[in-house]
Amino acid sequence: MAIPIAILDCDLLLHGRGHKTLDRFDLDSVSDNFLFTHFGFPRNFILYLVEILRESLSRRTQRSRAISPEVQVLAALGFYTSGSFQTSMGDTIGISQASMSRCVSNVTKALVEKAPQFITFNRDLANREQSFQEFQRGAGFPGVLGVLDCVQVAIKAPNSEDSSYVNKKGFHSVACQLVCDARGLLLSAETQWPGGLEDTIVLERSSIFRQLQDIKEGWLLGDSRYPLRKWLMTPVECPESPAEFQYNLSHATTHEIVDRTFRAIQTRFRCLDGTKGCLQYSPEKSSAIVLACCVLHNASLQSGLDAWTLERTEPLEQPKGPEQRPEDRDSQAEELRKQIILEHFS
Numbered sequence: 001m002a003i004p005i006a007i008l009d010c011d012l013l014l015h016g017r018g019h020k021t022l023d024r025f026d027l028d029s030v031s032d033n034f035l036f037t038h039f040g041f042p043r044n045f046i047l048y049l050v051e052i053l054r055e056s057l058s059r060r061t062q063r064s065r066a067i068s069p070e071v072q073v074l075a076a077l078g079f080y081t082s083g084s085f086q087t088s089m090g091d092t093i094g095i096s097q098a099s100m101s102r103c104v105s106n107v108t109k110a111l112v113e114k115a116p117q118f119i120t121f122n123r124d125l126a127n128r129e130q131s132f133q134e135f136q137r138g139a140g141f142p143g144v145l146g147v148l149d150c151v152q153v154a155i156k157a158p159n160s161e162d163s164s165y166v167n168k169k170g171f172h173s174v175a176c177q178l179v180c181d182a183r184g185l186l187l188s189a190e191t192q193w194p195g196g197l198e199d200t201i202v203l204e205r206s207s208i209f210r211q212l213q214d215i216k217e218g219w220l221l222g223d224s225r226y227p228l229r230k231w232l233m234t235p236v237e238c239p240e241s242p243a244e245f246q247y248n249l250s251h252a253t254t255h256e257i258v259d260r261t262f263r264a265i266q267t268r269f270r271c272l273d274g275t276k277g278c279l280q281y282s283p284e285k286s287s288a289i290v291l292a293c294c295v296l297h298n299a300s301l302q303s304g305l306d307a308w309t310l311e312r313t314e315p316l317e318q319p320k321g322p323e324q325r326p327e328d329r330d331s332q333a334e335e336l337r338k339q340i341i342l343e344h345f346s
Helices: 010-015 032-039 043-060 069-082 086-093 097-118 125-139 199-205 207-212 242-268 283-302 331-344
Strands: 004-006 024-026 144-154 173-180 186-194 219-221
Touching: 032 043, 032 069, 043 069, 043 097, 043 283, 069 097, 069 283, 097 283, 125 144, 125 242, 144 186, 144 199, 144 242, 173 199, 173 242, 173 283, 186 199, 186 207, 186 283, 199 207, 219 242, 242 283, 242 331
Parallel strands: 144 219
Antiparallel strands: 004 024, 144 173, 173 186
């Protein structure tokens, strides 16, 4: 059934008949290739998004001639996936820059509201066992619940010139802490942190940190930036035995999944790709856009799309770990890691 997309318009009133405005836009009148090229997703997934967001988007646009949920979704997808400024994408579907901006804001808010539905760290027995099996099939690392990383998304300098958003590389960013499973599905995405915070501080302040304290079985994998904990296995700093080298190799191969996942997210959602520029929004709105893209990533994966279809090939830069402070040592975690190495890598 054809789904007509009515486009308002204030644009028509502002710009007259000469402005590029479409009275109706019929999804069935354009090819699948057109939709994928301009909006980054296949037709069925776009229609699915429209339906799950319809109520929220209709609630936000209750004017008598409001832009339809269909057009709002297309406008936002076009912006997220093109990485281009809103004017060019607005021209594609025939709405003004001001309308485009409202659409992106509305859809971003609606997707953020859906985050708890699509991004969940489920620790029940069935999910735990499935996670263990999927990770162990990959590189042989046992007991893995998820892989953890903290990544930076470039933003414009805040109006307040807040130095807390300047990261180690000297540019403004929001820090995004991600945890994903063996398939690249995000189990946790906390995107609201200033880029200048140390990764360990972000972890300690995050909601997932509180969830991890009572874990009785299994652990996350983190790189050398993080302290070793019973629920967070890190590489052996100076491996000596063949078993320790094998442990580190398995750890690195398994942990790479979260790097691959973020590379794929950046590639699909080019508004997050720092090589194309930075998000031209406040830290708060930039964080919301990142989270919205994370929700879309999970929703598309749960709908059957491949998590890594669009993955960039170049790996993320591997960070150097901080020097271990005596107070950061966890003797119980060290014994647990030795036991894992002895039982599974010797």
